[in-house]
Amino acid sequence: MNKFGIYMRVGIVGGGISGLLSALALEKEGYEVVLFEKDKIGGLCRSEKIDGYQVDIGVHAITMLNNGPLIRLLKKYSNYLPNFRSYGDYYIRLNNGLHKIPVSLQEWLTTPIVPHKDKIIITTKTIDLMSMGFEKDTSVYCAVKGLGLSEISLKFFDTISYFLSGEDMRNTPLWRLFTGAGYIPEDDILPFIYEDSKINPMKSILIKKINPERVRNILSKGFLKTIKDGSKSYISKFISGERYSTQGYPLGGIQSITNCILNSLKNTRIKYEEVISIEKDEKENSYIIGTNEDSYNVDIVVFSAPSRILPDIAKNIDEIKKLENYLKNIKYTTSLTVWFGIDEDKNPLKYKGSEIWIDPPAWAKCITNYDKSLAPEGKALIGVSFVNKTEKEAYEAIEKYLNIDVEKTDFLHVQRAIPEQASCCIGQFFVYPKVSDTFYIVGTDADPRSMGITRAAYSVDVMLSEILNKKSL
Numbered sequence: 001m002n003k004f005g006i007y008m009r010v011g012i013v014g015g016g017i018s019g020l021l022s023a024l025a026l027e028k029e030g031y032e033v034v035l036f037e038k039d040k041i042g043g044l045c046r047s048e049k050i051d052g053y054q055v056d057i058g059v060h061a062i063t064m065l066n067n068g069p070l071i072r073l074l075k076k077y078s079n080y081l082p083n084f085r086s087y088g089d090y091y092i093r094l095n096n097g098l099h100k101i102p103v104s105l106q107e108w109l110t111t112p113i114v115p116h117k118d119k120i121i122i123t124t125k126t127i128d129l130m131s132m133g134f135e136k137d138t139s140v141y142c143a144v145k146g147l148g149l150s151e152i153s154l155k156f157f158d159t160i161s162y163f164l165s166g167e168d169m170r171n172t173p174l175w176r177l178f179t180g181a182g183y184i185p186e187d188d189i190l191p192f193i194y195e196d197s198k199i200n201p202m203k204s205i206l207i208k209k210i211n212p213e214r215v216r217n218i219l220s221k222g223f224l225k226t227i228k229d230g231s232k233s234y235i236s237k238f239i240s241g242e243r244y245s246t247q248g249y250p251l252g253g254i255q256s257i258t259n260c261i262l263n264s265l266k267n268t269r270i271k272y273e274e275v276i277s278i279e280k281d282e283k284e285n286s287y288i289i290g291t292n293e294d295s296y297n298v299d300i301v302v303f304s305a306p307s308r309i310l311p312d313i314a315k316n317i318d319e320i321k322k323l324e325n326y327l328k329n330i331k332y333t334t335s336l337t338v339w340f341g342i343d344e345d346k347n348p349l350k351y352k353g354s355e356i357w358i359d360p361p362a363w364a365k366c367i368t369n370y371d372k373s374l375a376p377e378g379k380a381l382i383g384v385s386f387v388n389k390t391e392k393e394a395y396e397a398i399e400k401y402l403n404i405d406v407e408k409t410d411f412l413h414v415q416r417a418i419p420e421q422a423s424c425c426i427g428q429f430f431v432y433p434k435v436s437d438t439f440y441i442v443g444t445d446a447d448p449r450s451m452g453i454t455r456a457a458y459s460v461d462v463m464l465s466e467i468l469n470k471k472s473l
């Protein structure tokens, strides 16, 4: 029985982190939950044990551990919290060594990664853009082109763009770079993301939910003026280098986040079946979820699989039909991750944190620096994630940057995946989690904030606030 004293059955499609978090919260709120997973529970928030090593699905850092939605939801609903280790810094590897990625004014002015002339241009331009404001669809490329920056600086911005949005700098909005660096709070941008998608009722919903005065004020001013008005505080973040959020990596790999939820679930029924149809049963005022094995009647649907497949699954649901063109055109990118194991004494990444490479863009991290049990004794386990690259290109990059021939290492494992169901790129459509009173969408295509797991958790937070009819947690 939920808090309204009503017996409600919820069908959750997909058992990744967004489906599992939804199941946990709704179960604890008194709903009867059945969750469908067509493949492996945990989705991308999962680790695999292979030949004595334990690899995650992709290289991970968990964002916003101090004040983010994942921790808030777990604190409220799970029996315990995963044990997060502090993440460390982000570095860039160049011919002349490993350097901390500059974020603050001071770091930019002293970084050895770009020529002196570029340091002045980049810092002046950053302050300029924040003071003068910029439009929502201004790209990173638009901001840096014509400044006469060296090739290394341009490649740096291209690489950072890939990791923040999944796309290159021409397709990455400038606001994403500034929110990612921690200068601009995401809540200042959020109202504009949904407002532009005319069919999403986000504007009015946000006004009701997230600090009504502030959102109303922001929306009435428009994007450009909001940035201009916020410039003083954004610039002060840039100058001070103060960060909004902390990052970490869980002991036991990212599987331990999924395990924490699985161990806290009590009554949720998990069906390892692929959902192939969702139909409305008008007579019963409910939905029939059809799988390849059976059909199930539920009162509420929470869809956590990629929403671009929804129009094909929920063909007869009017609210989905209205969104069809938007959902089918959601843009996403694919990643390739190479994991390899080597002797610890030959580990080139003996530090906490991770590094990026710029040619081609890549992100590398040694996860045994956080938890030695993820590899056999005396071995180090390194993962390198690439965007849209072939195995051959990835191996060549690893050889070039780390001087390691991965095909001759102790352990080699390659993964392909779609890191986020919607790239955070210019012109992207994000569906609002509430489609109707009884149909919800969660996952990384239902919220543009932060990254992967945190982003998925944000969407669950909003979905819950709608179902439970209260402000976000």
Ligand SMILES: Cc1cc2nc3c(=O)[nH]c(=O)nc-3n(C[C@H](O)[C@H](O)[C@H](O)COP(=O)(O)OP(=O)(O)OC[C@H]3O[C@@H](n4cnc5c(N)ncnc54)[C@H](O)[C@@H]3O)c2cc1C
Residues within 6 Å of the ligand: 013, 014, 015, 016, 017, 018, 019, 036, 037, 038, 039, 040, 041, 042, 043, 044, 045, 057, 058, 059, 060, 061, 062, 063, 273, 274, 275, 276, 304, 305, 306, 335, 336, 337, 385, 417, 418, 419, 420, 421, 442, 443, 444, 451, 452, 453, 454, 455, 456
């Ligand atoms: C290379 C790489 C690097 C990453 N780095 C980070 C990082 O640093 N930080 C971070 O937070 N995140 C990162 N992520 C992303 C993060 O792991 C995911 O965004 C997040 O786990 C997605 O969760 P989800 O539940 O929304 O989707 P998913 O995990 O994709 O779950 C969806 C589930 O639905 C199931 N499903 C699909 N269709 C059906 C159907 N018809 N019926 C039943 N089930 C279905 C799928 O099998 C899947 O299990 C990374 C991912 C990759 C690949």
